[in-house]
Amino acid sequence: MSHHTLDARRLLCPMPVIKTQNFVATLAQGDTVDVICTDPGAKNDIPAWCRINGHEIIGMADKDNDIVITVRVDNQNN
Amino acid sequence: MSQNNISQNNMSQNKQTKQRKAVALISGGLDSLLAARVMIEQGIHVEGINFFTGFCVEGHTHAIRKKDKAKPKRNNALWSAEQLGIKLHIIDVIEDYKDVVINPKHGYGANLNPCLDCKCFMVSKAMEWLKENDFDFIITGEVVGQRPMSQRKDTMPVVARESGANDLLVRPLCAKNLPATYPEKQGWIDREKMHGFNGRSRKPQFKLASEFGFSDYAQPAGGCCFLTDKSYSVKLADLWQAQGERKYEFDDIMLLKMGRHLRPRPHFKIIVGREEGENNFMEGYKNQFTSMYTLSHTGPFVLIDGKTNEDDIKLAAQLTARFSHGRDASSVKVMVRQADKKEFTLDVTPIPSDDIPKEWYI
Numbered sequence: 001m002s003h004h005t006l007d008a009r010r011l012l013c014p015m016p017v018i019k020t021q022n023f024v025a026t027l028a029q030g031d032t033v034d035v036i037c038t039d040p041g042a043k044n045d046i047p048a049w050c051r052i053n054g055h056e057i058i059g060m061a062d063k064d065n066d067i068v069i070t071v072r073v074d075n076q077n078n
Numbered sequence: 079m080s081q082n083n084i085s086q087n088n089m090s091q092n093k094q095t096k097q098r099k100a101v102a103l104i105s106g107g108l109d110s111l112l113a114a115r116v117m118i119e120q121g122i123h124v125e126g127i128n129f130f131t132g133f134c135v136e137g138h139t140h141a142i143r144k145k146d147k148a149k150p151k152r153n154n155a156l157w158s159a160e161q162l163g164i165k166l167h168i169i170d171v172i173e174d175y176k177d178v179v180i181n182p183k184h185g186y187g188a189n190l191n192p193c194l195d196c197k198c199f200m201v202s203k204a205m206e207w208l209k210e211n212d213f214d215f216i217i218t219g220e221v222v223g224q225r226p227m228s229q230r231k232d233t234m235p236v237v238a239r240e241s242g243a244n245d246l247l248v249r250p251l252c253a254k255n256l257p258a259t260y261p262e263k264q265g266w267i268d269r270e271k272m273h274g275f276n277g278r279s280r281k282p283q284f285k286l287a288s289e290f291g292f293s294d295y296a297q298p299a300g301g302c303c304f305l306t307d308k309s310y311s312v313k314l315a316d317l318w319q320a321q322g323e324r325k326y327e328f329d330d331i332m333l334l335k336m337g338r339h340l341r342p343r344p345h346f347k348i349i350v351g352r353e354e355g356e357n358n359f360m361e362g363y364k365n366q367f368t369s370m371y372t373l374s375h376t377g378p379f380v381l382i383d384g385k386t387n388e389d390d391i392k393l394a395a396q397l398t399a400r401f402s403h404g405r406d407a408s409s410v411k412v413m414v415r416q417a418d419k420k421e422f423t424l425d426v427t428p429i430p431s432d433d434i435p436k437e438w439y440i
């Protein structure tokens with residue numbers, strides 16, 4: 001299990017979701033990733049995408065001007 | 079036999095047992111939501127696919143403008159998938175889509191919307207996905223006669239044929255008005271349990287939505303993308319005219335969604351931020367364009383697109399001053415920053431509003 005960081009700053013939705021989706025597809029079960037975004041829309045869209053695809057949101061925090069959304073990968077049903 | 083050469087593994091023997099899988103084009107609107115739901119009702123395993131062309135109305139500028147931030151924003155395609163309990167695959171088709179917008183074989187609709195080519199393109203992309211992921215057929219929410227350009231009785235076969243999907247393309251909302259498809263002929267789905275909607279009325283869809291218990295679904299006024307928007311299309315046409323050719327980059331089409339656009343000279347235009355959210359977003363482009371903002375007064379962030387000389391920069395600075403709180407001052411100090419990071423200031427008189435010809439506004 002490893003931890004990763006994905007830079008999705010200055011991208012507008014749905015690009016942060018697409019980036020997250022494509023990156024998560026390369027990760028293993030239980031891996032975690034901090035997705036760093038600036039579009040506040042990602043606060044709705046990334047959790048919605050995770051709910052649909054069975055992944056888990058384990059953190060969401062505002063840091064300076066960024067939003068950090070932490071996703072735990074669950075590929076078991078994929 | 080289907081016109082598509084897809085291995086169907088002893089379909090006839092397995093048809094009772096094999097779980098059939100369909101990929102549904104999910105736009106975020108009501109029709110695609112209903113179409114997918116009709117197929118789920120028939121026991122089909124459905125997954126959604128949504129294409130991001132760069133022109134989609136979803137998200138984007140709604141997120142930029144500060145005044146819109148208070149309203150929680152949702153992505154309707156994700157919302158639809160969640161209502162349906164299906165997976166959604168969002169695919170970035172920005173590059174491949176350019177040819178659809180620039181050279182549409184079937185032409186444009188009322189604005190620069192190439193709807194028929196767009197439908198063919200999306201179904202063909204869904205077909206590629208289907209083959210890669212070993213799915214059986216495609217679902218769309220198209221309804222015969224719903225849209226003047228892309229959803230007419232005579233264009234329905236065009237989409238099926240030109241996309242290469244042929245009889246693997248199922249339109250559950252109007253299937254009864256169309257020839258039987260391969261999944262129907264094989265007994266994977268029941269034609270009688272599909273619908274025969276046609277024409278522009280939305281009543282049958284609203285009724286079906288309420289039967290399924292869907293409420294709060296999205297109802298975009300125009301089409302699903304900015305290309306159906308008149309003022310957006312005018313700006314895109316202006317960009318092509320100024321460039322001398324029909325082409326665009328992703329950043330171009332993003333910037334067309336924000337700010338006021340004025341073209342004071344054929345070889346350059348200015349983009350004036352209308353509020354803080356846009357100003358902040360446009361600042362991200364300061365290493366790609368010459369930019370300016372007022373120092374002596376509060377005012378907008380402005381990008382200059384095109385090759386400019388000294389007079390042009392002065393004119394742009396006067397316009398920047400005009401859109402600032404110093405519009406009535408005798409002199410306004412403007413900071414000019416070139417893309418190569420060289421900075422200088424100019425003291426200018428704001429251009430009187432009567433001196434801004436209407437034609438400058440794009």
Ligand code: SF4
Pocket residue numbers: 191192193194196197228301302303304305306
């Ligand atoms: S409105 Fe836009 S996205 Fe929808 S079919 Fe027409 S061109 Fe395609």
